[in-house]
Amino acid sequence: MSNDLRRVAIVGSARIPFARSNGAYSALGNLEMLTACLSALVDKFGLKGETLGEVAAGAVIKHSRDWNLTREAALGSGLHPHTPAYDVQRACGTSLTTAVQLAQRIALGEIDVAIAGGVDTTSDVPVVYSPALNKIVLESARGRSLGQRLKPWLRLRPGDLKPAVPAVGEPRTGLSMGEHCELMAKEWGIGRVEQDELALQSHLKGAKAWQEGFYDDLVVPMAGLSRDNNLRPDTSLEKLAALKAVYDRSEAGTLTAGNSTPLTDGASCVLLASETWARARGAPIQAFLAHSAVAAVDYAGMAGPREGLLMAPAYAVPAMLDRAGIALQDLDIYEIHEAFAAQVLCTLKAWESADYCRKKLGRNAPLGTIARERMNPKGGSVALGHPFAATGTRIVGTLAKQLQERGSGRGLISICTAGGLGVTAILER
Numbered sequence: 073m074s075n076d077l078r079r080v081a082i083v084g085s086a087r088i089p090f091a092r093s094n095g096a097y098s099a100l101g102n103l104e105m106l107t108a109c110l111s112a113l114v115d116k117f118g119l120k121g122e123t124l125g126e127v128a129a130g131a132v133i134k135h136s137r138d139w140n141l142t143r144e145a146a147l148g149s150g151l152h153p154h155t156p157a158y159d160v161q162r163a164c165g166t167s168l169t170t171a172v173q174l175a176q177r178i179a180l181g182e183i184d185v186a187i188a189g190g191v192d193t194t195s196d197v198p199v200v201y202s203p204a205l206n207k208i209v210l211e212s213a214r215g216r217s218l219g220q221r222l223k224p225w226l227r228l229r230p231g232d233l234k235p236a237v238p239a240v241g242e243p244r245t246g247l248s249m250g251e252h253c254e255l256m257a258k259e260w261g262i263g264r265v266e267q268d269e270l271a272l273q274s275h276l277k278g279a280k281a282w283q284e285g286f287y288d289d290l291v292v293p294m295a296g297l298s299r300d301n302n303l304r305p306d307t308s309l310e311k312l313a314a315l316k317a318v319y320d321r322s323e324a325g326t327l328t329a330g331n332s333t334p335l336t337d338g339a340s341c342v343l344l345a346s347e348t349w350a351r352a353r354g355a356p357i358q359a360f361l362a363h364s365a366v367a368a369v370d371y372a373g374m375a376g377p378r379e380g381l382l383m384a385p386a387y388a389v390p391a392m393l394d395r396a397g398i399a400l401q402d403l404d405i406y407e408i409h410e411a412f413a414a415q416v417l418c419t420l421k422a423w424e425s426a427d428y429c430r431k432k433l434g435r436n437a438p439l440g441t442i443a444r445e446r447m448n449p450k451g452g453s454v455a456l457g458h459p460f461a462a463t464g465t466r467i468v469g470t471l472a473k474q475l476q477e478r479g480s481g482r483g484l485i486s487i488c489t490a491g492g493l494g495v496t497a498i499l500e501r
Contacts, residue, residue: 080175081350081357082499085469086113087340088294089301090457093194096297097337102131102138103145105294106191109339110149112292113187117343117355120150125183127157128170129341131191132460133238135198141191161461164411165366165487165495166190167340168464172364172497174344184349188468189341190461197238205232242381242490244372249490250319250412252371252381254327257414259380260421264326267413268312271331271454274410278451279305286450290469302334302457331413336457340466358472359483363498365392371492382415384494385486386422390433392496400439403446403498404481405474407467410452411488419486450474463487464495475501 088109091097097105106129114120127149129142138144146157162169167190174186200206208224215221240248247255257267281287282299291299307330317325318332343355350357367388369379385408393400400423408416422428423439430436450470453463464487471483478501485497 077179078181079347080178080361081345081347082359082361082468082472083343083345083350083355084113084117084358085290085340085342085465085472086116087291087462087466087469088112088338089291089297089299090336090338090459090462090466091297091301092457093335093337095195095337096295096301097193098195100193100295100337101196102134102141102191102193105193105337105339106131106141106145106189107148108292108294109189109191109341110145110151110187113341113343114150121152123152123154124185124187126174126177126186127151127155127189128160128174128186129157129189129191130160130166130170130461132161132163132166133192133194133197135196162495163489163491163493164409164458164460164463165489165493166461166464167466168468168485168487168495168497171342171344171361171465171468172495175361175364178344178346185343185345187341187343189339189465190459190463191339192459192461193337194335195337199235199237201235202232204229208232242371244374248319249381250327250332253412253414254319254325256380256382256418257326258324260418262326262414262417262421264313266417267326267331268309270410270413270416271312272307272309274413274448274452274455275304275307277449278303278455281450286473290473300456302336303451303455327412327414331454333411333453333458336459338457338459338462338466340462340469342465342468342472356476358476359499359501361468361497362500363392363396365389365395365496367391367494369492379492380418381490381492382411382488383418383422384492385488385496386419386428386494387433388494388496389423389484389486390429390435390439392498393439396498398482400442402482403442403484404478405449405471405483406442406447407471407483407485408447408452409458409463409467409487410448410454411458413454415488419488468497468499471499475499
């Protein structure tokens with residue numbers, strides 16, 4: 073960050089426990105969860121009745137009724153109604169994007185303090201009906217007389233009533249994210265055992281962090297839930313090995329429900345501020361958001377050979393490191409979103425590959441390896457869960473606290489997303 077820009081402090085964070093889809097939060101929607109999360113952060117830092125510079129959050133899957141989701145959640149959070157708010161959507165990178173956007177405004181001096189966040193539920197998805205039924209409903213609503221309102225319904229056929237849930241396939245390929253990642257695993261030679269080993273470590277690290285109380289001041293109870301309920305502290309390699317492949321059901325398939333993130337409901341948010349604001353308030357400064365980068369890959373092969381859908385962080389991270397003037401190994405903590413264990417392993421292998429780094433990244437040498445014990449030390453998305461838009465600020469809050477506890481250091485955040493995108497950031501203290 074340039075010397076003429078203000079440093080952006082991460083003051084603290086809050087999130088609700090992440091819950092498996094159609095479980096603890098099945099009766100809740102995005103608005104209820106995001107409001108609860110923002111309210112917890114407002115209470116935590118004594119912001120009730122205060123006017124902040126901005127609140128930005130978003131959801132990947134939401135109803136049309138939530139067209140002003142973040143503003144409504146902010147209004148219900150206890151903040152002063154004069155606090156502006158807006159929605160963002162960048163797939164799984166949504167809330168990291170909100171944090172970066174708000175940090176940039178703080179750095180420029182446009183605002184002094186803001187809240188970034190995200191929420192998602194796959195328990196309350198918008199269910200839509202056929203275009204034919206939509207036309208009938210709209211035409212009927214436009215009718216001025218009873219006859220005009222009833223006439224369109226004469227065209228109704230039984231097939232028009234068939235509902236359609238949101239599609240999970242990439243629009244340009246028709247493949248799901250898991251199917252794309254299975255192709256990546258085959259391309260990079262990532263085996264089942266190493267995927268299961270990474271998944272096991274995710275659960276063990278997450279369970280240890282909860283046991284040691286790391287999450288106690290980061291997670292607030294919601295709907296009778298006090299902990300992430302996807303966590304499996306009693307899992308083992310044997311149990312993971314017994315699961316069947318789900319995206320390629322042949323013997324060649326390697327991605328299972330155990331080494332992939334589950335469908336998850338949840339919300340998270342972080343409080344960002346200028347260093348001056350934080351110190352004047354006597355607020356903690358856990359870390360500073362120092363650098364960020366985004367990248368995209370041609371996953372559909374529109375301009376050349378098709379690339380792995382989830383490989384964009386492999387591009388974004390080195391570009392960001394170059395701007396920061398540091399090497400991959402200069403980081404103390406690596407928070408890499410585990411959309412799938414295979415995705416993480418493919419990215420690490422790409423950074424270790426001289427051929428990939430030369431041909432794809434235009435580098436004379438590979439980025440090299442990272443110390444695995446420094447990767448996702450408090451558990452990753454495979455274990456904790458992945459409410460799409462909430463993962464970014466979940467990681468920002470987790471990493472900032474780790475840096476605060478260390479007293480110094482740098483940490484990487486790397487998130488892959490649908491559409492072949494990657495969102496990354498560096499925190500430092």
